[in-house]
Amino acid sequence: MNSSQSSEGTFKAPLYPESEASIILPKRGASPSSSISSLPYRRSNQSLSTVFASTSNLTHSARSSGTSTPVGAPAPASTSSPGPLNGTAAPVVNTQGRLDDPRNVLLRSFAPHVGVLASTDTEEILHQKGFPGGFLEIIRPFGESVPGKVNIRNGVGASTSWDDFGIHFTGLKDTLGSPRPTSGRSSLDRRTDSGNGRLSGSTARSSLGLAPVGGDVAQIEEVVDRHLAFAELAGPSPDTDYMNHKEKEKGKEAEVVGPKPPDAASPFYSLYLKRLLSALPMTPHETFSHPVACVIAISSRNPHPIEELRRLYNSTNNGDDRLPQWVNNEFLRYYVLVHNEDDDDISKSTALYEQMKRHFGLHCHLLRVHSRHCVPTDDDSKRLPVSEWISAAEELAEIQKREEADDDSDSTPLLFESDCAGIRTFVRELVVQSIIPSMERMMAQWNETVATRRRGLGGRLMSLSKRWTPFGSSTSRNASSPVPGSSNSNYDSLQGFYRPDAPEAVMRKLADYAFMLRDYKLAGSTYELLRTDFEADKAWKYYAGANEMAAVSKLLNMQAMTTKLRQESIDRMLEGATHSYIHRCNSPFYALRSLAMNMELLKLRGFSAADDAAEWAGKILHYELVGAVGSALFRERISACYTSRQGVGGMAIGARVRKAAFYSVLAADGFLKLGKTVQAEKCIGEATKLYGSTSKEVLAFDGMRSFLDELRESIIGSRLMYPRYEDEDTHASDEEGEPVVEEVKEELDKRVHRHSLIGVSVPLDPLGVGPAPMSPVRTRDDNPLHEDDKFS
């Protein structure tokens, strides 16, 4: 395998086959797909395939820490008991094991954000260790899943335990979307610089110099496009291919992987969703990316540790690291002493740690790491896990970096096993002993002081009187009056935010905290209250945000919901959210986010809710919130929505097979236009399967049939354009088992072509009632007459 050549050469300028490639046809008899699958796939260099590991399954062996261990998928519900009939039942959640399931992606993406602030000496130690990203880089992957179960008490005091709870470490001001005044970590700047070459013009904001903020659809598209291109290079992958999935089931992998449910998300879609939800930018209207806590780190190397800690603490309050005024600054500060195992004395560090505890209270930790550079030959070296929730820009930069690197070796930094264990302990302690208790405490406090009062009778009267008061200036009713302060509302319409101590802002924070701690009941009811408040204040972005999250938390709440109720509440909320996001605030990213999330959640409820899900996903396409890649992926997803809607009874009334197939065809068309033949083929196969399963005759519409054939031919044609399939004739026809797609195609071709009479000038028939075959007048006689005579 000349791996380096194939990857370096083709990757920089991917030669996407154009549509005229369809002229080149394969030789008869040589089924192209069989020959392709027999080719040895060429893995590109090791370090690149690590980046693409999330979507390709070629590299399972390459990755030591398999976070995405495939667990046996749940068996599809039997047809005799279709379960939720009207979409009224609670969603069936049997997806605990699958981390990439959209619902789990959603749950884990809204995790508390923890800012990280490290002193220069700490960063030095870690640079020395081989982590250019410093303290943040080394702890970030470990925050994403806290080891062990995490117990969380909800609003009423009942406690639930979660396996997959995590937090997101970010630089304190990273997600702010503005250039950092102090470049504490040089790595970020370097990474962005390397990424700038690839970034498209529309991403001007991030190319200003700050990568780790998400929320840019163009970048998400590009990342997914890169993954798709990689999958294209790797060829049809052995596991997920529809063509041989039956053989696979019989084979040795059946017990490991099991058949995928038909409506499972493709890895590319999961990636899209993940990038959509990761590194949410810090904005006034929602507080998910506002820090819940801040980790302040110093090292044992520092000569004046306590002073340094104080200095860092102060800088978060009024110095360079002070967040904008719409961020509630009363978050938890957590102090970490990084002890250098190799150079410094542990007894001194312990003494310092004791001193820290006396000064700063209990929220302290002593983290012991080696400062030596870890090399692969070390006994207990471990690769730093890949951070799952990096922003699209960061991932692009990473891909770029690895493509430019000449060597084949994996450039992921290594660290010692003992360091890993230390960091894991640190994260667990931070989450379980500090962050969650403090969040619970804050929630209880806010709930008592603000929300309960607002919920009570008095609060309602208050808000009513505030709105309808006849006294005072006439502007008091109109919150959008340009003079702040003169109105009764707390909304500062000039600058467009609530001050963090305003009751509305506190309630939003309460709801967001509840959401992050997965108390969807409290979150939902609080968002509901906020909706009306924000609407009265004409704070449209806040209003859209509250609507969005109210719908999401309603759907996440494991409660059965009647169709009528769902249509009344969820549809109205979503309508409000998308309308406000798109038309009033001009922030299509958030509209896309809310539609995508709600689509996924509705889909889980099945039946008529799945119909709604498809409809909302259609809105994503309608408003053109996504680019070419996204629209192909979402079409595929709509198809999955329709597939998940099972029919009732023997006649399968209410099934949406044809619609699902239609959207699969659309997706295939979209992928083909992008030159992604592997995905296109997958979609076409899905469509063929669905069209075949309607139990009627196969595709009697000639236009549809010819379109499908055209798509297939251009897939094959663009395959042939590809240099790596040049020598396929040598491999042809030594493969046992004709691929399914070929069979079905022949089946389609067997049918007699029927030509409609559209556009054909037919001479007058004096009787005028006879079906045409008996009439000798045929203007378009491509097929001989006797073929038609069969049935007359």
Place this chain on the structure above:
Amino acid sequence: MSFYLAIIGTKDNPLFEHEFGTSKQGGDGVARFREEQRHMNQFIVHSSLDIVEEVQWGTGSMYLKHIDRYTNHYISAFLTAGNIKFLLLSCPDTHSTSSSSARGASSASSARSSAYTSTAFNPTSPAIEEATKNFFLEVYDAWVKTIMNPFYQVNMPVRSPVFKGRVAGAAKKYL
């Protein structure tokens, strides 16, 4: 405003297809589907059969009204006693809403039939429902007379020019 009528047999097979434009508001009765839209129409109509099969159990009448929508294509349905489906796809303008690139090409036609712009068109308005219903009834009338031909068997495509002429006449009269 362009229309596409498909008569679909019991095995999802097309028995009759016809395209025409509106004759109301100064339309010239010519369909303005682009070439690549022809097969899309078939796809859309075919996918609407799912809805027909669900809706048909919930109503006693043969006219199922407006049942489905794909972007700006609206589909009305009529079900005969012999389980033959008449599906009428109406498309306000060929491609006016989303694709702005194609707007220039179609501006001439959209100017002529500006009364039926995509925003103004409402398939559930009583006038349009009534017109569609009358159209379907007349087509049904012609259909029954046509398939009474003793040589006709179920699911055979109909190529009779007289039937075609009657459909065109009905279209001119009502749509």
